[in-house]
Amino acid sequence: MNDKDRVISPTETNNDKAFDLSLRPKSFSEYIGQDSVKTNLNITIKAALKRNEPIEHVLFYGAPGLGKTTLAHVLANELSANIKVTSGPAIERSGDLAAILTNLSEGDILFIDEIHRLNKTIEEILYPAMEDYALDLIMGKGPGARTLRLDLPKFTIIGATTKASMLSAPLRDRFGIIHHLDFYHADDIEQIVHRSAGILNIEIDEEAGKLISHRSRRTPRIANRLLKRVRDFSQVEGRGVIDKDICLKSFEVLNIDEYGLDYVDRKILNTIIEKFGGGPVGLNTLAASTGEDMATIEDVYEPYLMQIGFLDRSPRGRLATDQAFKHLGFKTE
Secondary structure, eight states: OOGGGSTTOOSOOHHHHHHHHHHOOOSTTTOOSOHHHHHHHHHHHHHHHHHTSOOOOEEEEESTTSSHHHHHHHHHHHHTOOEEEEEGGGOOSHHHHHHHHHTOOTTOEEEEETGGGOOHHHHHHHHHHHHHSEEEEEESSGGGOEEEEEEOOOOEEEEEESOGGGSOHHHHHTOSEEEEEOOOOHHHHHHHHHHHHHHTTOEEOHHHHHHHHHTTTTOHHHHHHHHHHHHHHHHHHSSSEEOHHHHHHHHHHHTOOTTSOOHHHHHHHHHHHHHHTTOOBOHHHHHHHHTOOHHHIIIIIHHHHHHTTSEEEETTEEEEOHHHHHHTTOOOO
């Protein structure tokens, strides 16, 4: 199964983009959760505004769907700065980067999503731009080649990545401010659900908000996607109000249980328990047994299963925990 096809996938899909944009907070006061990050950024912004200079380059890292892009736009709004948006894979040639940087104005923000996917050539051009606000271009080829340095206005790069370990050390060191976005508390997710419901002009009761938040895998993007699906059910098969009954009916049809696990999550756990006695089982063997890609299991499915205590990794392989046995109705030995 393609991860993007799953309702509880944290990865952004094309259908999410317009929907997420309508729900995106515009300021820190509207942004729910990540309190420590917000407090630190607020101080940084106020200090930079007092000095009348751009803030240092900022790096956000964390799992997909936690609000890195949203936080970049909030930062731009708080600074009253223009924001230009691009991504690591989109910058293929040095000329692409040069065109972007030379079109920036004083105080602008350049947001680079998936910054870990920048190629090394582009990174090397980016270093002097970040440190000295200068762009070094090589004109010509061979013995006659010469270097041309262009001065750039003072700007701020905000980078976002789901894989901070894949960033090269020289690039990471050039970010003065680095923040990790953690998974959200259930109370924060519940607030996000009610805020989104208000923007969508759909009535939702408190119990339904809790049900959606508990199945959202502590991720705002998933919470908003579930809200959208439950809204459809309430308008077609209910009375236009999201309550406990319509939520439970929706989740039953969507095949999402009280822990936010779907068919694929349960298939992985069931395979470990039924075929391999609870483990340990190697990743390669597990992938072959479930028909899922090794990288997808390791990067997409496993992190959440480990986070809720249903899966353990050991040097010998993957193991299902007692909690997983109990949740799926198996007896532990």
